[in-house]
Amino acid sequence: MNSPRDIEMLIEMMAKLPGLGPRSARRAVLHLIKKRELLLTPLADVMQIVAATARECVTCGNIGTTDECEICRDPKRQTGEICVVEDVADLWAMERGAVFKGRYHVLGGTLSALDGVGPEDLGIPRLIARVDAEGVSEVILALNATVDGQTTAHYIADQLEDRVAVTSLAQGVPIGGELDYLDDGTISAALKARKRV
């Protein structure tokens, strides 16, 4: 009633994005319409392209525009290390760190008996096959430090420890972190894993 149906539909769809609600979706759509040439038209074009080309890498599960993602195709990254992450967002976070030079394996979630998510749903058999086929020397578990993440990490470690070295990210005080603001679990983990200076 207050705006034409197409604009109303655009607002409703934008409101479904994580981090946006009805109010911020309205603001975003008004902003888009005001910046039509600069933002709305190019954004619509890029969305069309991504909708047509984005796909999951058949090897690692990363999102790319080719059957195998750029990381899996890069021979320099065949270092014998596979980093296991829950989600593509976690893979991108690891890449922003720019320290890991190997390849990835995206689980797409965590084991959950309640939700009926088993090892097959996470591609864990595929991970085991990769370890055997790619001459992997180390599997680094970079799963979230949540109960579900750690349960999944234990399961994968159990499956793989006879075949290959399995490691996990260090737990401790984050860079720039103040002790006073950290939870007890982090402090006790950091204390247990203390290192000689």
Added chain:
Amino acid sequence: MNSPRDIEMLIEMMAKLPGLGPRSARRAVLHLIKKRELLLTPLADVMQIVAATARECVTCGNIGTTDECEICRDPKRQTGEICVVEDVADLWAMERGAVFKGRYHVLGGTLSALDGVGPEDLGIPRLIARVDAEGVSEVILALNATVDGQTTAHYIADQLEDRVAVTSLAQGVPIGGELDYLDDGTISAALKARKRV
């Protein structure tokens, strides 16, 4: 480096929307790619349509898909009342209230000597012309209760009070508001405008 150029561009553009930053844009784009059929493709289509059809109403400045917006074209809304708002978002907010049955006039901002925004930039001469041409009996100023909004309201009232009745929205305690959480200005405005029960 961590994701193909098109996806990277989509993230950069989404990050320019109000209310989204780089992190939430990444989350939104991953969500869109996961829900490609349900969300990404339809969203891109609707964006194309809106980019092609959205325009400002030549009469009131509302955003619609026709030269005159639905409100201005509706003869039932020719009540002789014009509600003056700063922005299309404010017009939509008034419409959600569903009480006002007249027409609107969108200023597109507030007077600002510092930013060089004068009456012509806000279409105030056009508003005066509408008052004369449309047989308007009342102009309701629904401008934001900010310093700029109130300055603009005073200017418009000065220009129009010889031609037509000029009113403004009541100021007071918002519905559901708790006195303890209200600022002093609102409480004193509500007290000054107190009404017999």
